[in-house]
Amino acid sequence: MGQVGESRKLQNGLTALEKARAGYFIAAAIRERGTAVRFGQIGKDVIAYFDHERNEIVVNEVLRNASLNVSVQHLAHEGAHLQWNRPNSIDQEYYAFNSEAEVWNQLKGSEADEQCDRVSWMISLGEMRAKWIISDLYPNLPDHA
């Protein structure tokens, strides 16, 4: 897939996010702020991140061949961080994972993905338990910020 094809894939992802009930406002925030969305090299094997300074969401280039639904889910997570626009916290991660799960549940159909399905399961446990798991994963984050 060339650069144009990659870019088109993420733009299609953004459109799909916009059409998903749970993703509409996240996609709107990405568009309103003129945030760039691209595939790129990311250290430490991270799936994706939102760079406040560069105003861009970078999805790990390893995922260039992932399905559109999986790409949309990562856009939902990072777009939720963009929407929040504050230092990270357990609350914010919960919101980002919750957005990701809602979008995934709406779009996945019969598709399965280990990480997306785990996130969806984690959120299904309810806010209190989901935040316990998020705290197990990110123990240094404050509850609120």
Add this chain to the structure above:
Amino acid sequence: MTKRSYTRYQSGKPCEYTFLYPADWEAREIVEDGYMDTYIAGPRNRAGTYSTSFAIGVTRATGRTPAGAATELLAKYRSAFSIQEQGPFPTIVAGVPAVGVEIAYWMPLPLNSVHPQRTVIHERNIFFQRGDQLYELRYAATEEDYETWLGAFHTLVESFAFAEKPTDMLSYHPVATAVPQPVREESPEYEAERDQGNE
């Protein structure tokens, strides 16, 4: 056997519970709309992807029973994973009948990595009810760390206690008492103490 030092935790209102936890772990309390919890972070696993932890959660029971909550939790795990499970088994917390379940499952960790490792997590969850509140005690650790801290979780469970009875559990029983005999006491010291006692 490793000797551990413990710190006593005292929660805030309205639940006011207390328990012992490892002294070098970090506890924090959260009161959100609909629940109150205490989360205690322990050490990371060797891969640095997961923290051993204890948690205490309090929600309104609203018709749920401890046995029902345990069964509901197991069903949620079964729906997503091929899990290993034990229970529900009966136990006691703070003198109250409780129900426990133990679950083992795997997570792809780190969750935000393109190359996650399947990591086995063990959880022990204990449910009990007090008044109209449903309590959940949770111990979670990776498989490699689970046995190391299980004793500390037993200490938490055994030391778990409440400061006072919840208001909806208060009851009044008539108690036969002797008719008090009037006693005259002139001591000013006695008066001062009695005043303090009425504050």
